[in-house]
Amino acid sequence: MGVQIVINGENPCETSSKLEKMKKRLNVYVEKMKIFPGLAWKTIWNVGREDPRRVIHSIKVGLSLTLVSLLYLLEPLFEGIGQSSIWAVMTVVVVLEFTAGATLCKGLNRGFGTLLAGLLAFFIEYIATTSGQIFKAIFIGTAVFLIGMSATYVRFFPYIKKNYDYGVVIFLLTFNLITVSSFRVDNVLKIAHERFYTIAIGCGICLLMSLLIFPNWSGEELHNSTVFKLEGLAKSIQACVNGYFTEEEPQTSNEESLEDPIYKGYKAVLDSKSTDETLAMYASWEPRHSRYCYRFPWQQYVKLGAVLRHFGYTVVALHGCLKTEIQTPRSVRALFKDPCTRVAREVSKALMELADSVKKRRQCSPEVLSDHLHQALQDLDTAIRSQPRLFLGPNTNNNTNNMLALAAAQARQKSGKELGVSSLLTTVKTDSSALLEWRSKRVSEQAKENDRKVLRPTLSKIAITSLEFSEALPFAAFASLLVEIVARLDLVIEEVEELGTLAHFKEFDPGDEVKIDVNCEKMKGDQNAKSLENHLPSHGAAE
Structure with missing residues (x-):
């Protein structure tokens, strides 16, 4: 045996290994620090390039903070307003939002909340000053309790929660500050005036920056996101069908699937619920800035x-057909390639026409669902009916018998286990020595069960293969989803037509239909997902 030398209770080999690990960690940190400036600059550049409005908004916030800081920095303005000028800075930080609608909502809520709280606080103070000091304290405490309880309960109303929640919070804050301060401060009216003036100045600067200097309208953001979602769904459907009938087997990892343009197309639709509701609420606060008013x-x-989200769920299922474990052979898919491709092309053409009509604020074409789509559906139905043996399978009777035999064997095995358990229980009651034997058998059965669980994925595939399902069964699911997309397209068209009627879109111009056909022909030539990514429009996410 070797002799280990221990110095100060530590082995020199262990000490050297620790030093090596520390050196490796230090080298990793040094490498990260070297590449950190480049990564930081790349992130800053990408954020601004994705949406240049973010740079403009940042400049507007900085300029607004500089203007309100002058109330505190310039001596004449500070003497007129005093310490309350800091409320203007806080107002700009809280109120100035990315879109004009959000700024209007917060600014008006803050202004009206402060005004109502001040008026109510003065009314409470007027009543309290006519009585003694003890009654004044009791009256103020009671008023704070009742107003605080009532205002908090009102915040639970859905309409108030959606539109005026921020204003109620400011009302509570201002009312309590003024009412409680009036018990110790004699000139509380001056404090309230200074705060109201500074908040009004801050809100005025925010509204000036949001409405007059490069405004970002929430309504325009919602309008553009609707166009983007329609175009994304159209390209996702076209790419799904092209990928399903491609001759090469795609090999993608989980990381690559996140960058898949098909996934990007419908992801914006599935994640849009909260964003759409927020933008619509802020847009309702904005003035009518269109030329038609x-x-x-x-x-x-x-x-x-x-409706687009429900439509997108079907596109997600269609995309899942490309990644299922059981796939129809490509030789069988080729039999139905032409009608499926034409159906997808016509659906994409209809979605692109809807996107173009919303984008240009015009009524959609009366023939948005052309006869070509109906003809493609008829051809798909004829192609499926012409191949009945593919969907029934070569040995239907044998498959049925195999499935019945498998079910009978499982039933016999289950009944045998139940009889074995009952006999074991009877033996346990009569003979204590059988208990040990039963326990050992139970342990061995658990070990076998664990091995069986490990092999279960492989065995399940073997069992599925042994049943000899029809080779075209996965394609039947794909075709049914494609027909479901056509059915749900009618609901999308109805909602777009309703939008055009309520929003007073201009009448359809037949000359625009030529441009739509040209765009669809470009999409028709995209045979792989990589080329589709270049056609995706740049779109800034809603803040």
């Missing part, structure tokens, strides 16, 4: 978004 039905955009 029509009041846009923003809630109709929300309804259209809900």
Whole structure:
């Protein structure tokens, strides 16, 4: 045996290994610090390139904070307003949002909440000052309790929660500050005036920056996101069908699937519920800035978004057919390639026409569902009917008998286990020595069960293969989803037509139909997902 030398209770080999690990960690940290400036600059550049409005908004916030800081920095302004000028800075930080609608909502809520709280606080103070000091304290405490309880309960009303929750919070804060301060401070009216003036100045600067200097309208954001979702669904469907009938087997990992343009197309639709509702609520606060001064039905955009999400669920299922474990042979798929491709092309063409009509604010074409789509559906139905043996399987009777035999064997095995358990229980009651034998048998059975669980995925595939299902069965699911997409397309068209009617879109111009056909022909030539990614429009996420 070797002799180990121990110095100060530590082995020199262990000490050297620890030093090596520390050196490796230090080298890793050094490498990260070297590449950190480049990564930081790349992130900053990408955020601004994705949506240049973010840079403009940041500049507007910085300029607004500089303007309100002058109330505190310039001596004449500070003497007129005093310490309350800091409330203007806080107002700009809280109120100035990315879109004009969000700024209007918060600014007006803050202004009206402060005004109502001040008026009510003065009324409470007027009543309290006519009585003694003890009664004044009791009256103020009672008023704070009742107003605080009532205002908090009102916040649970759905309409108040959605539109005026921030204003109620500011009302509570201002009312308590003024009412409680009036018990110790003599000139509380001056404090309230200074705070109201500074909040008004801060809100005024925020509204000026949001409405007049490069405004970002919530309504336009919602409008553009609707167009983006329609285009994304159209491209996802076209790419799904092209990928399903491609001759090469795609090999993608989990990381690559997240960058899949098909996934990107419908992901924006599935994740849009909260964003659409928020943008619609903020858009209802915005002034009518269009040249026709029509009041846009923003809630109709929300309804259209809900229909598009239900439409997107079918696209998700269609995309899942490309990644299932059991696939129809490509030689069988080729029999139905032409009608399926034409159905997908016509659906994509209809969605692109709807997106173009919403984008240009015009009525959609009366023939958005052309006869080509109906003809493609008829051809698909004829192609499926012409191949009945593919969907019934070569040995239908044998498959049925195999399935019945398998079910009978499982039933016999289950009844045998139940009889074995009952006999064991009887033996246990009469003979204590059988208990040990039963326990040992139980342990061995558990070990076998654990091995069986490990092999279960493989055995399940073997069992499925042994049943000799029809080779075209997975394609039947794909075709049914494609027909379901056509059925749900009618609901999307109805909502877009309703939107055009309520929003007073202009009448359809037949000359625009030529441009739509050209765009669809470009999409027809995209045979793989990589080329589709270049056609995706740049879109800034709603803040």
